[in-house]
Amino acid sequence: MRRSIKIERYDQPAGGWGSVKSLMRHIPGNGVAFSGPPILAKQNKPEGFSCVSCAWAKPARPHAAEFCENGAKATAWELTSSRTTPEFFARHTVSELLEWSDHDLEAEGRLTHPMRYDPTSDRYVPVTWDEAFAEIGGELRRLRSHDPKSAVFYTSGRASLETSYAYQLMARLYGNNNLPDSSNMCHESTSVGLKASIGVPVGTVHLDDFNKTDAIFFFGQNVGSNSPRMLHDLQEASRRGVPIVTFNPLPERGLIEFVNPQSPVEMLTNNATRISSDYHKVRAGGDIAAIAGIAKALVALDDEAKAQGAKEVLDWPFIEQHTHGALEFIAWVRDLAWDDIERNSGLERQGLEEAAAVYARADRVILIYGMGLTQHRLGVENVRMLVNLALLRGNVGKLGAGLCPVRGHSNVQGQRTVGIADNPDLVPLDRLGEQHGFEPPRERGLDTIATCEGVIDGSVRAFIGLGGNFVRAVPDKSRIEPAWRKLDLSVQIATKLNRSHLVTGKTTFLLPCLGRIEIDRQRTGPQAVTIEDSLTCIHASRGQREPASPHLLSELKIVAEIAKASLPANPQVDWDAWVDDYSLVRDAIEQTFPDDFADFNRRMWEPGGFPRPLAARGRVWETDSGKANFLVPDDLDASFAKDAGEGVMRLITLRSNDQFNTTVYGYHDRFRGVDGTRDVLFMNRKDIDRLGLRDGGTATLVTAVDDGSDRRLGGLRIVEYDIPEGCCGAYYPEANVLIPLDHHARESHVPAAKSVPVRIEAG
Numbered sequence: 001m002r003r004s005i006k007i008e009r010y011d012q013p014a015g016g017w018g019s020v021k022s023l024m025r026h027i028p029g030n031g032v033a034f035s036g037p038p039i040l041a042k043q044n045k046p047e048g049f050s051c052v053s054c055a056w057a058k059p060a061r062p063h064a065a066e067f068c069e070n071g072a073k074a075t076a077w078e079l080t081s082s083r084t085t086p087e088f089f090a091r092h093t094v095s096e097l098l099e100w101s102d103h104d105l106e107a108e109g110r111l112t113h114p115m116r117y118d119p120t121s122d123r124y125v126p127v128t129w130d131e132a133f134a135e136i137g138g139e140l141r142r143l144r145s146h147d148p149k150s151a152v153f154y155t156s157g158r159a160s161l162e163t164s165y166a167y168q169l170m171a172r173l174y175g176n177n178n179l180p181d182s183s184n185m186c187h188e189s190t191s192v193g194l195k196a197s198i199g200v201p202v203g204t205v206h207l208d209d210f211n212k213t214d215a216i217f218f219f220g221q222n223v224g225s226n227s228p229r230m231l232h233d234l235q236e237a238s239r240r241g242v243p244i245v246t247f248n249p250l251p252e253r254g255l256i257e258f259v260n261p262q263s264p265v266e267m268l269t270n271n272a273t274r275i276s277s278d279y280h281k282v283r284a285g286g287d288i289a290a291i292a293g294i295a296k297a298l299v300a301l302d303d304e305a306k307a308q309g310a311k312e313v314l315d316w317p318f319i320e321q322h323t324h325g326a327l328e329f330i331a332w333v334r335d336l337a338w339d340d341i342e343r344n345s346g347l348e349r350q351g352l353e354e355a356a357a358v359y360a361r362a363d364r365v366i367l368i369y370g371m372g373l374t375q376h377r378l379g380v381e382n383v384r385m386l387v388n389l390a391l392l393r394g395n396v397g398k399l400g401a402g403l404c405p406v407r408g409h410s411n412v413q414g415q416r417t418v419g420i421a422d423n424p425d426l427v428p429l430d431r432l433g434e435q436h437g438f439e440p441p442r443e444r445g446l447d448t449i450a451t452c453e454g455v456i457d458g459s460v461r462a463f464i465g466l467g468g469n470f471v472r473a474v475p476d477k478s479r480i481e482p483a484w485r486k487l488d489l490s491v492q493i494a495t496k497l498n499r500s501h502l503v504t505g506k507t508t509f510l511l512p513c514l515g516r517i518e519i520d521r522q523r524t525g526p527q528a529v530t531i532e533d534s535l536t537c538i539h540a541s542r543g544q545r546e547p548a549s550p551h552l553l554s555e556l557k558i559v560a561e562i563a564k565a566s567l568p569a570n571p572q573v574d575w576d577a578w579v580d581d582y583s584l585v586r587d588a589i590e591q592t593f594p595d596d597f598a599d600f601n602r603r604m605w606e607p608g609g610f611p612r613p614l615a616a617r618g619r620v621w622e623t624d625s626g627k628a629n630f631l632v633p634d635d636l637d638a639s640f641a642k643d644a645g646e647g648v649m650r651l652i653t654l655r656s657n658d659q660f661n662t663t664v665y666g667y668h669d670r671f672r673g674v675d676g677t678r679d680v681l682f683m684n685r686k687d688i689d690r691l692g693l694r695d696g697g698t699a700t701l702v703t704a705v706d707d708g709s710d711r712r713l714g715g716l717r718i719v720e721y722d723i724p725e726g727c728c729g730a731y732y733p734e735a736n737v738l739i740p741l742d743h744h745a746r747e748s749h750v751p752a753a754k755s756v757p758v759r760i761e762a763g
């Protein structure tokens, strides 16, 4: 379908009438069975359902409408009245569907029947659930007898704690820790980085801290599109006069100003609240240098204060009592040259000194971050560097202060909490084994990158996907897709059709499941599930809508049936009882993780959720040194583009305001002024001129890596944009073809999606 394209600078606040208009495009008339208010009124409420979009906290005292533009879009997308039926699959071959866009595939609506791929007709054909489970079980049993490590169990971060717990148990009973999940492409740099620095793999901030903070430092997260409900917390902080100091290469509207669409007064007067008080357009990959500059300026302020007999700027009592490695870190910072800091960060000394002055004046600082830090070669070091900054003034384990990684999928953090981890050290395997009567595998499993490598080299034979769009979300499409076709078994548990379902293996099943908004009826009645939000609070969620099709099964039921069909009988795991009554799974979770889940079945109903205990909040450091660690990075530049040579640009892969990961709701990136297309390349005016290109002209991106693969993405319309020189931006997942598989964060293996080295060719 041809769409008319409009590119126009957008300078309205986030929220406001723009969000209402954007929402209306996705509600009635659009094939959406959506009686707006009644269902939305239950969103993120104690007795309602947890939003299927982002993981931001759900307050104990919710607003009348506790949803945002994008949360409402996600709800509408799941509740669509369109259906992807067996008749649809009869009309279209898989080869034909492979030519469809991500948007058009999912826009066909909810999957209704279990389907099996038939290579002879190149079509999906209906299959009964019993046949599907029997065949999947047979194939998994056969593979297990050769090599129990040849199957992989992927999760996208949406499945509930109950399903996730059952799923990790299935993988371990099968005989491996091959549990990659979407966080391997996302906040794994956080899990690795924070664990080494402060002894917990998650953020330390609770919602209440926002009311007490004196300053917020905000790195590489696009709140306006990706966690809009957080804008309420930022707005309240801003109104109290709290400075918000932002580091982001792009002028993201949600980080600039906000009109609360739920406030009639603000809407009528268009009275916007400023969000960022200072905005530093750091170069992609330049955060280590930027933070080093702030730290250097803080050390200088501390020296000055000492010389004048004034109050010290660094929190020395905290540093001495609670940290390790401070002196080495401070010595490293002192030795850095401002020239190097400026060149690597793309920022000027004066701006960094001003940021340091704001930081020094505030007693309690919250440090927020997202993919702009984690998706780099030095993504883990980026996270540690932010911790170093926090530790200099004791901003961990103090009311109103702490680290706040903003998680992606609504339960991605919780999945890790209940054992979805390729690293078995993170799971109490002894207890798990004793509880369920087996000897858990101890060898490290495959993460997302290792899974891709295993698919390419043929050692991975089977892939089970609990949600998500693996093939589309990972790097290096041109290498992954052909290799995928050699898999013996590909099983995709999903709500909507996507590209991963079309890149088939030798045997391929597409199994449709209930979404979280739907009523999940089992033998003991409708079931509730639980999820953990970004701020480590665990909530109940109860489905509200009739299922999209009578043939759907719950995710837990599907996992249980696959487990029963593929594993040897085990009298200590009663899968059927778990499916009948999910509270029994919660009892099992409580038994495996007694500290986190004490009294789980009762506390899940607490308004606002119940927080997991976090040692670092109480300044107990579960690290190697027993202290919070200052860790010195070995490079100021976090990116792969560092040594890529003359003329190489840093490509930032971006989400639009009209997508949730690979789910493309539409073609309108309102905040960046792009309408009708996703095939754009954001460039700085000077780079456009220097390369002899033209605003509105067409360009091809070519990955600047000489490894024998030609990676390119053409047909992009050049859009002049306020982006640092030497950086450019294009949308994910389209740009994933450009990312080499081995370009990932060194320690966490998160693909380095925020500064891909590219050359730009005209045409």
Ligand SMILES: Nc1nc2c(c(=O)[nH]1)N[C@H]1C(S)=C(S)[C@@H](COP(=O)(O)OP(=O)(O)OC[C@H]3O[C@@H](n4cnc5c(=O)[nH]c(N)nc54)[C@H](O)[C@@H]3O)O[C@H]1N2
Residues within 6 Å of the ligand: 053, 054, 055, 070, 186, 187, 219, 220, 221, 222, 223, 225, 226, 227, 247, 248, 249, 250, 252, 282, 283, 284, 285, 286, 287, 369, 370, 371, 372, 373, 406, 407, 408, 409, 652, 653, 654, 655, 657, 659, 660, 661, 754
């Ligand atoms: N509506 C909606 N909500 C979502 C999602 C969605 O796709 N749509 N996705 C969900 C998921 S899974 C996740 S992980 C989160 C993702 O949410 P974010 O963490 O916000 O991820 P991105 O949208 O990739 O944007 C990262 C931001 O980092 C900036 N950036 C890029 N490179 C750098 C850098 O080197 N340094 C700094 N300081 N900044 C940089 C970019 O300009 C951008 O503003 O959102 C979740 N919520």
Ligand SMILES: Nc1nc2c(c(=O)[nH]1)N[C@H]1C(S)=C(S)[C@@H](COP(=O)(O)OP(=O)(O)OC[C@H]3O[C@@H](n4cnc5c(=O)[nH]c(N)nc54)[C@H](O)[C@@H]3O)O[C@H]1N2
Residues within 6 Å of the ligand: 106, 155, 156, 157, 158, 159, 182, 183, 185, 186, 187, 371, 375, 408, 409, 466, 467, 468, 469, 470, 473, 474, 493, 494, 495, 496, 497, 498, 513, 514, 515, 516, 555, 653, 654, 655, 660, 661, 662, 663, 732, 733, 735, 736, 739, 753
């Ligand atoms: N270049 C680049 N690549 C990236 C990123 C980037 O910023 N740049 N971001 C990365 C990040 S942060 C992430 S998290 C990954 C995302 O990777 P994934 O989590 O694998 O992908 P999603 O797009 O979230 O998955 C969407 C699909 O999930 C299915 N689904 C939706 N709801 C449900 C449900 O309730 N149950 C089940 N079973 N299925 C459901 C639907 O079929 C839908 O098509 O992508 C990563 N890839």
Ligand SMILES: [Mo]
Residues within 6 Å of the ligand: 182, 183, 185, 186, 187, 407, 408, 409
């Ligand atoms: Mo994510």
